[in-house]
Each structure stands twice: as structure tokens, then as C-alpha cells.
Amino acid sequence: MLNLLKQGMTPRKLAATLAVGSVVGVIPAIGVTTILSTAVATRFRLNIAATVLVSYLVQPLQIFLAIPFIKAGIFIFGLSELSFTLDEIIAMFKVDWLAALNKLWIANLTGIAAWGIMAVPTGGILYLIILPLFKQVLPTQKEVQI
Numbered sequence: 584m585l586n587l588l589k590q591g592m593t594p595r596k597l598a599a600t601l602a603v604g605s606v607v608g609v610i611p612a613i614g615v616t617t618i619l620s621t622a623v624a625t626r627f628r629l630n631i632a633a634t635v636l637v638s639y640l641v642q643p644l645q646i647f648l649a650i651p652f653i654k655a656g657i658f659i660f661g662l663s664e665l666s667f668t669l670d671e672i673i674a675m676f677k678v679d680w681l682a683a684l685n686k687l688w689i690a691n692l693t694g695i696a697a698w699g700i701m702a703v704p705t706g707g708i709l710y711l712i713i714l715p716l717f718k719q720v721l722p723t724q725k726e727v728q729i
Contacts, residue, residue, distance in 0.1 A: 592630055594717035600629045602709040604637025606702050611649040611694040616642065649694060656693025659700070665690045 592600070607620040616638045624634035657665060665686070675683035 592633075594714060594721045596629060597633075597721065598710050598714040598717050599627065600624070600633045601637055601713055602706045603627070603629060604634040605641050605709055606706040607634075608638035608641035609645045609648050610698050610702075611645065611652040611691060613645070616645070652697045653690050653694035655701075656695070656697035657690065659697055660693050662689070662693060 603623050604620055607623060608616055610616060610619065617635055620634045620638040621631055623629075624631040653665065657663075672683065672687070675686070
């Protein structure tokens with residue numbers, strides 16, 4: 584399976600695939616990683632299956648990083664702090680579910696915006712860290728043709 588995923592990929596493409604999959608996989612919007620990673624992989628001509636696989640592998644980080652992204656977004660946009668316990672959220676939904684949904688929706692959008700601000704620099708840094716490792720481990724195209 585690993586050979587199938589990296590088939591015909593240069594160290595640069597594989598490093599880009601890993602960086603894109605990692606960054607897209609942690610977006611604080613559950614359910615959009617497959618579509619987004621497929622779109623980005625298609626746009627940059629990366630291995631779609633490998634990109635989606637990497638995004639799935641880092642999804643536990645998506646849940647772990649959702650709150651920090653939301654807090655960063657709230658800070659960036661100067662919104663009032665969102666600090667509710669689960670019981671308070673349930674009570675908000677019982678009183679006015681539309682207002683509660685709106686408040687949580689806005690908070691999640693700020694998290695997505697914070698992720699968007701950090702995505703490109705983080706992906707670039709990941710790419711620069713991973714590329715030298717893949718250049719040492721993977722054969723170059725010239726070695727494959729011999």
C-alpha cells in the first residue's frame with residue numbers, strides 16, 4: 584500500500600503531500616477535510632489518496648486543536664471570550680437553540696479564520712522540515728530509471 588501511495592512521487596511531491604495533508608487535517612471544521620484535501624491535492628497535482636490519508640491520520644489533532652484555534656480566532660477578531668461548560672451549552676440550547684447555534688457558529692468561524700492565517704506558514708515550515716528527510720530516504724528519479 585505504501586508503494587502505491589508514493590508511486591511516481593519525487594521527494595518534493597511527497598513532502599508537499601505530507602505537509603498539505605497535515606495542515607488540512609487539523610482545520611477546525613469537522614467533515615470538510617476530505618473535500619478540502621482532495622481539492623488542494625488536485626490543484627497542486629499531488630497524490631490525492633496519500634493527501635487524504637495523511638489528513639485522516641492527523642484528525643485526532645483536529646479535535647485537540649479546535650479550542651486553541653477558536654480562542655486564537657476570538658482574540659484576533661476581538662470578540663468576547665467564549666467559555667462555556669457543557670452544562671451551560673446545553674442550557675443555552677434549551678433556552679434559545681438558534682441563538683446558541685449562532686454563537687457557537689461564529690466562534691467556530693473565527694477558529695477557521697485563525698487556522699487559515701496559520702495554514703500556509705505552517706505548511707511551508709513542515710515542507711521545509713520534511714523535504715531533506717525524504718531526499719535522504721527516497722531514491723531520486725535518475726536512480727529509478729537506471
